[in-house]
Amino acid sequence: MLLHPKAQNELIYTVGQNEDFDLILIEENLSNDGTEFVKILLQEGFDPNLELLNPLTEKHIVNLMMYGNKNRIQTLGLPAPTRSNVKLSSIFYDDRNELLTDVKSTTEKHYNSKWKDHLPASYLQFMDEILFSVIQPENSLKITNDNQLAVTVCLFDVKSALLEPFRCIGWIWIADDLPSTEKQAVHFEVSTWLKEQETNLAASIFVKNERAIAFHRKLGLSPKWIRIGKV
Structure with missing residues (x-):
């Protein structure tokens, strides 16, 4: 995962087609006092396996941002x-x-x-x-x-x-x-x-809400980024 400059209380990474989510790194970042959120930007066309994020949902709030050109x-x-x-x-x-x-x-x-x-x-x-x-x-x-x-x-x-x-x-x-x-x-x-x-349209969806994600896919929206926040 490629790290971008920190934006206030949020760390931003980019992840691409052949990369995995570094859950340990995400957990370490969220354990720091100055970091409230980790945002993972998804390279164009990358459709991640959201089930890989399930361990994070046990302790954090994980939302998928979906976006569609008009x-x-x-x-x-x-x-x-x-x-x-x-x-x-x-x-x-x-x-x-x-x-x-x-x-x-x-x-x-x-x-x-x-x-x-x-x-x-x-x-x-x-x-x-x-x-x-x-x-x-x-x-x-x-x-x-x-x-x-x-x-x-x-x-x-x-x-x-x-x-x-x-x-x-x-x-x-x-x-x-x-x-x-x-x-x-x-x-x-x-x-x-x-x-x-x-x-252009977008929607922020709880990552476990598979039905909503599927509906927005049909509408023409695709995954844009994932935002993980402290509880």
């Missing part, structure tokens, strides 16, 4: 058929309180509860506070199925020294219990809306 965002699913029993409606939030209500309820039920044995409660609360502070109705999408919440998606703008300006997918939730036709249709609606943003 021209590579894919359309998923299929448009909803015109038959009358498909009752999907796409709604653009015009009320921030409504947006926060939907996001708070879905993150608590479908993320925080799911990962509470892997991620500290203080970290989950901290990330919630950040998310709730940056999301806005104009950058969010809601889809209902028969008047019941089926999808909520929130984006926010980010500037990074390492990348061109992009929009981060701060939260995306799609109901698990949708029938196949409706699920295909909401995937189409969500991915079409994301393509219409005409911006």
